[in-house]
Amino acid sequence: MRTALIRHTTAKIHLTATPVRPPALGSLMSVIDPRILRDEPERLRESQRRRGGNPDSVDRLAMLDKLRREQQQKYDDLRSSQKSLSKEIGPLQGRVKKGDASAQVELDALMAQATTLSDDVKAAEAVVNTTAEALAAAWLEIDNLVDLDAPVGGEDDFVVLEHTGTPRDFAAEGFEPRDHLELGEMLAAIDTERGAKVSGSRFFFLTGDGALLELALLNLAMQQAVGNGFTPMIPPVLVAPSAMEGTGFLGQAAENVYRLPEDDLYLVGTSEVPLAAYHSDEILDASTLPRRYVGWSSCFRREAGSHGRDTRGIIRVHQFDKVEMFVYTTPEDAVAEHARILQWERDFLDALEIPYRVIDVATGDLGSSAARKFDIEAWIPTQGCYREVTSTSNTTEFQARRLATRMRSADGATRPVATLNGTLVAMPRVIVSILENHQQADGSVRIPAALQPFLGGRSHLLPR
Numbered sequence: 001m002r003t004a005l006i007r008h009t010t011a012k013i014h015l016t017a018t019p020v021r022p023p024a025l026g027s028l029m030s031v032i033d034p035r036i037l038r039d040e041p042e043r044l045r046e047s048q049r050r051r052g053g054n055p056d057s058v059d060r061l062a063m064l065d066k067l068r069r070e071q072q073q074k075y076d077d078l079r080s081s082q083k084s085l086s087k088e089i090g091p092l093q094g095r096v097k098k099g100d101a102s103a104q105v106e107l108d109a110l111m112a113q114a115t116t117l118s119d120d121v122k123a124a125e126a127v128v129n130t131t132a133e134a135l136a137a138a139w140l141e142i143d144n145l146v147d148l149d150a151p152v153g154g155e156d157d158f159v160v161l162e163h164t165g166t167p168r169d170f171a172a173e174g175f176e177p178r179d180h181l182e183l184g185e186m187l188a189a190i191d192t193e194r195g196a197k198v199s200g201s202r203f204f205f206l207t208g209d210g211a212l213l214e215l216a217l218l219n220l221a222m223q224q225a226v227g228n229g230f231t232p233m234i235p236p237v238l239v240a241p242s243a244m245e246g247t248g249f250l251g252q253a254a255e256n257v258y259r260l261p262e263d264d265l266y267l268v269g270t271s272e273v274p275l276a277a278y279h280s281d282e283i284l285d286a287s288t289l290p291r292r293y294v295g296w297s298s299c300f301r302r303e304a305g306s307h308g309r310d311t312r313g314i315i316r317v318h319q320f321d322k323v324e325m326f327v328y329t330t331p332e333d334a335v336a337e338h339a340r341i342l343q344w345e346r347d348f349l350d351a352l353e354i355p356y357r358v359i360d361v362a363t364g365d366l367g368s369s370a371a372r373k374f375d376i377e378a379w380i381p382t383q384g385c386y387r388e389v390t391s392t393s394n395t396t397e398f399q400a401r402r403l404a405t406r407m408r409s410a411d412g413a414t415r416p417v418a419t420l421n422g423t424l425v426a427m428p429r430v431i432v433s434i435l436e437n438h439q440q441a442d443g444s445v446r447i448p449a450a451l452q453p454f455l456g457g458r459s460h461l462l463p464r
Contacts, residue, residue, distance in 0.1 A: 032398065044058045047143070048143065051143055051363050074124055144370060150373075164355065180436050184313075186464070189209045224344070224424070230292040232296070233293050235295045249266075279405045282404075293325070293327075320427055322423060329418050331415075373393040446460055
């Protein structure tokens with residue numbers, strides 16, 4: 001049935017479109033090495049199962065891939081015949097000019113054959129182009145291969161790898177902890193009422209010490225990242241569809257993306273998007289890897305599907321600032337680089353003196369581009385639980401293939417790079433963590449020593 005549909009579509013295109021030379025097989029976009037699809041399709045099916053997806057999409061992809069290669073071969077054979085025929089026609093035309101009557105008969109026969117062959121080539125070209133488009137669309141439905149070491153399951157099936165720090169016993173200290181919004185209002189640091197007046201629900205102002213606290217966090221994060229070899233970046237927050245699609249954010253995450261239809265641009269939900277597209281359609285010298293970038297930007301998320309969740313305060317909002325690490329490296333070093341990014345995230349949370357835990361995210365809760373993901377969740381006293389404040393994902397070659405980012409080795413060979421991302425600080429949730437974990441009975445908040453140099457040497461934020 002699928003083949004019949006393709007034939008019907010291609011016939012229609014043959015009548016209405018002017019065919020162009022189809023791309024070579026190797027230039028077709030594939031989000032995963034196509035050799036895995038052809039030689040080990042069960043690896044793809046198992047990965048889809050572990051994500052809770054439909055493994056049948058792999059079968060459709062394999063069918064289209066096989067059909068595309070068969071059609072390409074037919075096209076190439078016809079083109080070869082066309083070139084051979086052209087070589088025969090040339091000498092005959094010369095003989096005809098010299099008055100060879102028998103040559104004219106042969107030439108007329110070959111010209112008729114050439115006309116038929118030209119029509120066949122155009123028809124084959126249209127078929128190849130249509131199937132190529134269907135194949136490219138089918139590849140976009142395939143998620144990255146999950147790391148087999150990642151725990152299998154859904155959102156609640158993560159594995160806790162480590163706890164760091166001990167939550168405070170406020171009862172033993174003799175007072176009931178206030179939540180971050182009450183503290184923020186006492187400190188004149190957070191204003192959600194006017195945020196809602198100006199922009200609607202889930203928007204807020206950081207004022208006074210709240211704004212200074214965010215800038216202090218930004219400076220501390222950038223200082224640490226630059227010290228670890230990252231190049232600081234302030235990327236655009238509006239990107240083209242190719243950047244959003246290339247990073248995998250127009251799939252399962254599309255409902256949370258803001259789009260400006262008149263300009264055909266998207267507001268990013270993370271600077272991972274522009275940083276991933278920074279080297280799109282480029283070939284990087286392998287000797288320059290890893291290339292590490294750290295971007296600061298405002299981020300925008302619709303928070304679709306979160307109605308009624310975290311409506312109080314600034315834990316789940318539509319606009320926030322974030323410092324994001326992004327790395328281009330060799331596929332062989334990706335796992336080790338993932339561990340390094342996680343350690344840099346831990347170092348930052350350690351400097352803020354906040355209790356946290358590290359979790360290995362289950363396969364069913366991974367984004368489409370991530371092969372494996374680790375989250376760091378900070379303790380939130382008034383909620384009595386850990387909440388995500390940073391994460392890091394190894395996206396292997398997935399994004400690089402979609403964005404055509406490759407590396408050239410010393411031997412001249414080119415292949416896709418690996419990319420990784422990691423949040424160093426998502427401002428609102430880290431501010432929530434600092435306020436709640438370092439609050440004092442009088443409503444003041446102790447400033448962690450690492451932040452004090454960026455806040456004029458003060459040791460506490462004081463109620464206004």
